Amino acid sequence: MIFMNCNFLIQKIFRQPLSKMYSSASNITSVHFEEGIKKITLNDFKTRNSLSIAMMQNLVEHITQDENNQELRVIVLAAEGSIFSAGHNLKELTPEVGRSQHEEVFKLASQLMYSIIDSPVPVIAQVDGLAAAAGCQLVAQCDIAICSNISKFSTPGVNFGLFCSTPGIPLARKAHRTTALKMLLTGEAISAAEAKSSGLVTTVCPSEDLEKEVKRTCEAIKLKSRSVVELGKKFYYRQVDMDIKKAYELGGGQMVENLSIADGKEGVRSFVEKRKPRWSH
Amino acid sequence: MIFMNCNFLIQKIFRQPLSKMYSSASNITSVHFEEGIKKITLNDFKTRNSLSIAMMQNLVEHITQDENNQELRVIVLAAEGSIFSAGHNLKELTPEVGRSQHEEVFKLASQLMYSIIDSPVPVIAQVDGLAAAAGCQLVAQCDIAICSNISKFSTPGVNFGLFCSTPGIPLARKAHRTTALKMLLTGEAISAAEAKSSGLVTTVCPSEDLEKEVKRTCEAIKLKSRSVVELGKKFYYRQVDMDIKKAYELGGGQMVENLSIADGKEGVRSFVEKRKPRWSH
Amino acid sequence: MIFMNCNFLIQKIFRQPLSKMYSSASNITSVHFEEGIKKITLNDFKTRNSLSIAMMQNLVEHITQDENNQELRVIVLAAEGSIFSAGHNLKELTPEVGRSQHEEVFKLASQLMYSIIDSPVPVIAQVDGLAAAAGCQLVAQCDIAICSNISKFSTPGVNFGLFCSTPGIPLARKAHRTTALKMLLTGEAISAAEAKSSGLVTTVCPSEDLEKEVKRTCEAIKLKSRSVVELGKKFYYRQVDMDIKKAYELGGGQMVENLSIADGKEGVRSFVEKRKPRWSH
Numbered sequence: 001m002i003f004m005n006c007n008f009l010i011q012k013i014f015r016q017p018l019s020k021m022y023s024s025a026s027n028i029t030s031v032h033f034e035e036g037i038k039k040i041t042l043n044d045f046k047t048r049n050s051l052s053i054a055m056m057q058n059l060v061e062h063i064t065q066d067e068n069n070q071e072l073r074v075i076v077l078a079a080e081g082s083i084f085s086a087g088h089n090l091k092e093l094t095p096e097v098g099r100s101q102h103e104e105v106f107k108l109a110s111q112l113m114y115s116i117i118d119s120p121v122p123v124i125a126q127v128d129g130l131a132a133a134a135g136c137q138l139v140a141q142c143d144i145a146i147c148s149n150i151s152k153f154s155t156p157g158v159n160f161g162l163f164c165s166t167p168g169i170p171l172a173r174k175a176h177r178t179t180a181l182k183m184l185l186t187g188e189a190i191s192a193a194e195a196k197s198s199g200l201v202t203t204v205c206p207s208e209d210l211e212k213e214v215k216r217t218c219e220a221i222k223l224k225s226r227s228v229v230e231l232g233k234k235f236y237y238r239q240v241d242m243d244i245k246k247a248y249e250l251g252g253g254q255m256v257e258n259l260s261i262a263d264g265k266e267g268v269r270s271f272v273e274k275r276k277p278r279w280s281h
Numbered sequence: 282m283i284f285m286n287c288n289f290l291i292q293k294i295f296r297q298p299l300s301k302m303y304s305s306a307s308n309i310t311s312v313h314f315e316e317g318i319k320k321i322t323l324n325d326f327k328t329r330n331s332l333s334i335a336m337m338q339n340l341v342e343h344i345t346q347d348e349n350n351q352e353l354r355v356i357v358l359a360a361e362g363s364i365f366s367a368g369h370n371l372k373e374l375t376p377e378v379g380r381s382q383h384e385e386v387f388k389l390a391s392q393l394m395y396s397i398i399d400s401p402v403p404v405i406a407q408v409d410g411l412a413a414a415a416g417c418q419l420v421a422q423c424d425i426a427i428c429s430n431i432s433k434f435s436t437p438g439v440n441f442g443l444f445c446s447t448p449g450i451p452l453a454r455k456a457h458r459t460t461a462l463k464m465l466l467t468g469e470a471i472s473a474a475e476a477k478s479s480g481l482v483t484t485v486c487p488s489e490d491l492e493k494e495v496k497r498t499c500e501a502i503k504l505k506s507r508s509v510v511e512l513g514k515k516f517y518y519r520q521v522d523m524d525i526k527k528a529y530e531l532g533g534g535q536m537v538e539n540l541s542i543a544d545g546k547e548g549v550r551s552f553v554e555k556r557k558p559r560w561s562h
Numbered sequence: 563m564i565f566m567n568c569n570f571l572i573q574k575i576f577r578q579p580l581s582k583m584y585s586s587a588s589n590i591t592s593v594h595f596e597e598g599i600k601k602i603t604l605n606d607f608k609t610r611n612s613l614s615i616a617m618m619q620n621l622v623e624h625i626t627q628d629e630n631n632q633e634l635r636v637i638v639l640a641a642e643g644s645i646f647s648a649g650h651n652l653k654e655l656t657p658e659v660g661r662s663q664h665e666e667v668f669k670l671a672s673q674l675m676y677s678i679i680d681s682p683v684p685v686i687a688q689v690d691g692l693a694a695a696a697g698c699q700l701v702a703q704c705d706i707a708i709c710s711n712i713s714k715f716s717t718p719g720v721n722f723g724l725f726c727s728t729p730g731i732p733l734a735r736k737a738h739r740t741t742a743l744k745m746l747l748t749g750e751a752i753s754a755a756e757a758k759s760s761g762l763v764t765t766v767c768p769s770e771d772l773e774k775e776v777k778r779t780c781e782a783i784k785l786k787s788r789s790v791v792e793l794g795k796k797f798y799y800r801q802v803d804m805d806i807k808k809a810y811e812l813g814g815g816q817m818v819e820n821l822s823i824a825d826g827k828e829g830v831r832s833f834v835e836k837r838k839p840r841w842s843h
Contacts, residue, residue, distance in 0.1 A: 094830050106818060110811075117807075143462045144459065144467075158786045158794060159785070159786065159829075160830060160832060161826045164794070165793075165797045168794075168801070168802075169806060170806070174458055177735060177736050178763060184794060185705060187786070199458065199480075200459070217467060220469060228443070232444025232449075232466070236465065237806070239446075240453050241804065248395070251446055254446045255383070259380075264442045268441060268443060271371045272371055480738030480739065480761075482740060483740045484744075501750060505720045505721065510720060510747065517727070517743065521730075521734050525802075529675060529676070533728070539724055540664050548724055549657070549722060550656060
């Protein structure tokens, strides 16, 4: 992480965006941060990109560490190889390792999910293969999920005695509930097409177009004001599980607050004046 | 509105349904109320049917003013031209007009949404073009939305610095959440087909069949008892964001109450006696 | 029921699974319990498989009575004939029978729904025809719903003065809300294809494949640990209507608890040791 912090310093000193390509200390992820897009690639093929303690710490660190860096505009979670992530590392969940480590694993998993919800920038899952168990949870928790048409999604924990209860949390909020229940109770995978039709993923495209489609979506987000996106994302998560009338009660105040920040003012002015907005982010 | 009130008086005096075609004072909507169906048509092409203060007041007035008129059985919100509504009028949301007017705009917008939720009759959106921002919110808030296959839906506020936070409230409850988030964060439009597959709209049909399909749906609703529809719609909105067991606790009482009203009794009797019901509405 | 209890005794005495095919006292259902799968078939053609008081009592009894029987692994609700169930028996809901019986009917209906939610094993609806009103509610409340492509689903209570308020509870949680509202307000049926695309059912297949598809799903569930499925199903219903952060707060503890039960330990061990798990259920 020292290398990264250096980069951050260099960036501050020279006040210019850097293209940064580096692997994390442990080499289980690689991170590429360039022109506002931070792409975090799971790269631990030998554990099928399992969400081991080390992997989860690594992801939380990469997702959160630039959150106050105005250069950061969008985060992409991707993976090397045909497995996006196979979920938790079960070797860390055996009876032998003991209850306190089990608690640690799931505390960290929640922290990882919160890091996505609480990130000021949109987090996009880029999936080109199998996302299983907590790997499927990770996809379901991302704001946007773009996958190739060969991708598959499953919550097979029940097959090895560990029901995918936490993966079921974002899954049942994104996908149709009956599809979520079938996945949870049978352990069966769904195709990319069913993931799309049931609401789990945003977009499906051929594998060869996946990078391009993710890039296109990132560029669309980069045209926006960072502070407006942050405000909007935060309110979305606040209102989405509420009673609708309570949500509306808060919604008006949210809009007024949005209009009072610098980029809210600039955006409306630019629209009325028929010119491009100049965001201060 | 005086013209309308006159009509209402004439109707009361002569006790016969009237066909009423008139434009509102300001000409930004036209209203046609005939045989139980009140069709409110947004007709302010020069502002792209924007939900200006005047337009929202106008809509609230037309949606609510006949709510105790037993002749009213269903409301249709439609629009002249290729834009259903482009959302709020940003000229009314500039920094110059000031915070208190911003508050007024969003208070009125919530009032408009509540007028749909609280209307005793079903409110149908008839869309044949673009519904954007608060225009998309209006569609998402309607009980039923029927659109032509050339229609498009978007929440592009983020493009001009005003995140579509309030449109996101009904949008994320109707459409798949990941589709809602993509729309909110990227500002990109979805097609009528995706609006259907993601749950935002009820029905998609060719433009030339749109009137017919809306009419057919209205006629189906008109065959029902007004008081039963009112009771049912009210309970639907009460239960839909609740914990399911809490909803069931209330549900039994709701059904018993339904059976105790005049048209509940008549309906069950008519079914058992194998005849058409005679509603008192 | 005596016959059944006998069977249960015989089963206990001889400690071998029995194939049990019998009709209930009243002959309105038939139950076949073999190799872990309890199939309850509605068989009251003359009332269109109505959910009469007798039928609901019968279903609650069959769904709950083996819940502590370790042999029970999955319940299937099916029906003889082309009508899965037409909903409540309106003859039991006339004004003449009186309010206290109306209350009894809906109390029993809620009990039936709770018996599905609270069942320790997955409950699958197998539909090959029309599921209407409370019959549609029954399908929507099942954990998994598999239907033939000729099936239809409707909530037509509004046609005879009794709005399908309670059917709307699981319907609006499974299906797209706008589809649910259209069904509730117009009484119109949706096809099997729309039931699938809107999230009401899990799987659609040709009628001739329906038995096979249900069987396949049951067999997938039977490979799991009964206690793990029970734990997971219970938590699913606990978390699904909660605020997501509250759900995650509870989720970690749930996973740790899952790891502490016998089959949680065995499952993880078997996975690490690359062998099949030996469940104690």
